[in-house]
Amino acid sequence: MKAKTFIDSARAVITIEGNAVLELAKQIQPTFDDLCEEIIQLKGKLILMGIGKSGHVAQKISATLSSTGTPSFFIHPTEAAHGDLGMVGKNDAVLIFSNSGETKEIIEILPALKRATANIYTVTNTLHSTISKAGKISLAINAAEEACPLDLAPTSSTTIALVFGDALAISLLEARGFSRDDFAKSHPAGQLGKKLTTLVKDIATIGEMTPIVDQLTSLKDTLIVISEKKLGLTLVEANGEIVGVFTDGDLRRCLNNGVDIENTNIKDIMTANFKSIFGDDLAIDAAEIMEKNKILSLVVKPHEGEKSEFGIITMHQLLESGII
Template sequence: MSDTLIEAGKRTIELEAQAVKALGERIDGEFAKACEMILNCQHRVIVTGMGKSGHIGGKIAATLASTGTPAFFVHPGEASHGDLGMITQDDVVIAISNSGSSAEVITLLPLLKRMGNPLISMTGQNQSPLAKAAHAHLDISIEQEACPLNLAPTCSTTATLAMGDALAVALLEARGFTAKDFAFSHPGGALGRKLLLKVEDIMHSGNELPRVEKTALISEALMEMTAKGFGMTTVMDGQELLGVFTDGDLRRSLDQGIDFNTATMIDVMTAKPLTISQNRLAAEALGLMDAKKITALVVEDDQQQPVGLLHMHDLLKAGLV
């Protein structure tokens, strides 16, 4: 039984791989025309399809939208009952149907023609009504489905999905789409956070910034550190940052037998501490902390004045660690 299941799985993967590989020969002038139609579109791309083609269409629309091509999916059945109002004459329509004759999709063709929408078809039948009506036709035909009955959409849906990805990537490259552009479409994802989140977005500022003057005693610094809860404090000379006093500095002071009743911050602080600009990416701050084995950074503004503090815990909360 196990051998039979494994063989069926391997056969399915092999057949779908062959179906995708065959698409390479069909990336031709029609594909280029479809890309140019979308690049010239001043509005959005509308993807539609019925059944399994619809499920694949939803994913294609999502991929286009996240890679710089505004797009969304419209169900063809619902379009005939009011949702056609979601489509404007400035939209490009991608209609998907393996047979090229899905009734719900074909019903929309006269209406799309009347509105003047550029139409791109994805079908497995070059002579189908949908293929003939399209301004650009993408051939997604396959030799057979992976299903032993040659009925369940398997290879055909895989090929359709791959063709949609080919479109999205070609358009992405043509638009000069960057990682930062991608991040703006994915602000909640790890990449979005790394490329968009700045130090100033998560730093502690104002009264949250621990600070003592250079003449402060160690006891005063400890009170400030306890009150602010960061395990360190800045040491200031008015508005000028002179150094920081940390838990590590406290331990070194104890080891050296320094008199806590008379020693001031000038005697025990770490001078010229590492700082970071508030305009830098939080991911850069993380890299700096990791490299220097520290847990906090003083944040400076454009005039190199201390305006905040960034702690490793802030990066953890932001999901960067």
């Protein structure tokens, strides 16, 4: 008989943990609403605690909360017992994660925690545990089966705790009306920060470098402008407004159809139905529009009443700047 393969084991783990996550949705009770309402009204910070794997989970959840509009930090219970409890103020709240609800290191500091703040919330696998009974609001989540065949290593239980934390963070994010701009303020660096802070006008070709021709310009003269500006297209203008675009793709179609390049005005062969974006929109939004419409460039336009000039943003510029 063929031994169980690594792939078999992996699929079994994924199936067990996936089922545990789906079951978690059924375990969300009205007390979840109570917890969210308390956190929304909190005047201080939300402090997370946990030991072992629950501690690692709590640290990740705290980081997610902080980056999505809920001020939070993690305190290790052992460190709390040796001075870090001084970081907990009356206006703060403590959210404790403990699968068993009987974690010794946490139980030992519960009296001191209660003196520091009345706002203690708990997430354990049973409402009958010592830690759960100490909570102002207590929630119970549990996995029917650990993915570990020995039923020893926390697997499904830590997975659903992480998912619970994400559910809490996103529920609070939506309730606060937390926006992309808010998110960008706490993520200024790296690739993520660049995507959330780089505007179209920061990388687009705008002003005198933008290829623009009048609608009565001949195709022949238009090609000269396209070649000089080296963007592979030009904007078509009439009475100070952009009324169309003409691209390399349009040129190929003209040549295939035998269009007379000297006696054909660009207005007769331009693309009048073009996509555009404002200069102060996010560059990543330009990328999404291009990908959705399967095009390689967008017209950059000013808001009504603004004196900003028209421009062009291309997929090449987005790639070159690292936005995509």
